[in-house]
Amino acid sequence: MAQAAAVGALLGASTAFLAPSAAPAPAPALRGAPHSSRDSTGPGLAGAAGVGAAALGLGLLAARPAATACRAAAVKKKGVKVVHGKEIPWNLFSPKAPYQGKVVENDVHKQTLTEPTGDANWETTHVTFDHGGKVPYIEGQSIGVIAPGPDKKGEQPAKIRLYSIASSAVGDDQTSKTVSLCVKRVVEVDGKFANRQKGEDKPDKAGTAYPENQVYRGVCSNHICDMTPGDEVLITGPTGAEMLLPEDPEANIIMLATGTGIAPMRSYLRLLFHDKAGASSDGGRKFKGKAWLFMGVPYSKSLLYDDEHQTYKKAFPDQFRYDYAVSREQKNAAGQKMYIQTKMAEYAEELWEMMQDEKTHVYMCGLKGMESGMAECFGPIAEKNGLVWAEFAKAMKKADRYHVEVY
């Protein structure tokens, strides 16, 4: 990526995608950046993370010449990591010294995004924490949350759980002081493990309870899903460099998400199509490429952020495409269960064509099975073109165009 391109990010999210004035005909930067970090730098952060105020200002994401980047990597500054010659926020808060944030009301969604489906684990929530500007992050990163516990082996507090960040760098309220997550509540009834014996399970915040059964309630997901505004939350991170957006505003972004794997995609879409930070001076968007989201969920009642996706589709019909696979309600023409790869197979030629363009990036997040699903979908077309899908995917990965976070 041209060094000039990255300079846009140096200017912060309010100017992300902007061409740096000093560079000749540069490609503007696509990736967002925490934008109010200059005024949000407090003594707490400098102390806790061991980084000075200057590093926490707009320079946090500064583009640097390769040599400087190498030096920075060699020096190993605390709180930052050099990725493709740029510094990004990195583990500002550790499990031993987490940031204590507060839960805030979300201004777009009710906390629960899904409706009961009959499954014990039907609920997914959208939760927003106030971090006071002390936990800057960029789109595609994750944070850790420490629940009070007890954990699986009785540990108190519990070990950290990672969550992909679902808000863009500026946060849902665009103050750069909040971070949002999309969390599925883990509830298992009469399964292999139990932390509630018969008679012990009580209604959670959404009213779900199984007092007649042995129940396992996920330690951290239940802690988060039961939070109410004003509650305290212990945050670590940010971390993650696999799912970062490219700098090029003309890049094409293909997004594949199963369930809560939608979290990083939501953060991208906010930057691309919603935030002031992504608006251009001509009234359009700084993002000039195409974005195509494929989302896989079990029920239509579990289609996460569908309202936002429909809004983008209506407002940006030439730039945003949205398809979903509802596995337990839809089938394809051959009568097969509709998984995300089944849906993508309907557009295999078009997607294959897009992937030949070096401006196209694929982002995949959610269940592990998605990767083999891609092979199922694109294996035949790759073969038709004299290629092996696994090799093609490997080459895309090497070119930093194939981003996978599944487990």
Ligand SMILES: Cc1cc2nc3c(=O)[nH]c(=O)nc-3n(C[C@H](O)[C@H](O)[C@H](O)COP(=O)(O)OP(=O)(O)OC[C@H]3O[C@@H](n4cnc5c(N)ncnc54)[C@H](O)[C@@H]3O)c2cc1C
């Ligand atoms: C990079 C990354 C990003 C993530 N992003 C998200 C996200 O955006 N949203 C989201 O909802 N989740 C996300 N996760 C998953 C998240 O980190 C948690 O794993 C998830 O919330 C479950 O945690 P929990 O504490 O609720 O469940 P846990 O209490 O950890 O339970 C998890 C499982 O452990 C099993 N178990 C219980 N006891 C035992 C035992 N003794 N031995 C073995 N197994 C046992 C349970 O049956 C249960 O299925 C992400 C994970 C990673 C790695």
Ligand SMILES: NC(=O)c1ccc[n+]([C@@H]2O[C@H](COP(=O)([O-])OP(=O)(O)OC[C@H]3O[C@@H](n4cnc5c(N)ncnc54)[C@H](OP(=O)(O)O)[C@@H]3O)[C@@H](O)[C@H]2O)c1
């Ligand atoms: N950064 C990360 O790594 C990250 C972030 C967020 C979430 N996650 C993980 O992503 C997963 C999402 O879980 P969830 O409970 O939120 O999802 P969910 O609501 O259960 O939805 C998952 C969907 O994927 C379908 N599916 C099952 N097997 C599949 C396969 N082989 N290929 C394609 N689709 C398949 C499911 O169908 P059926 O159930 O009908 O078979 C369902 O429709 C979890 O494992 C979560 O921990 C990872």
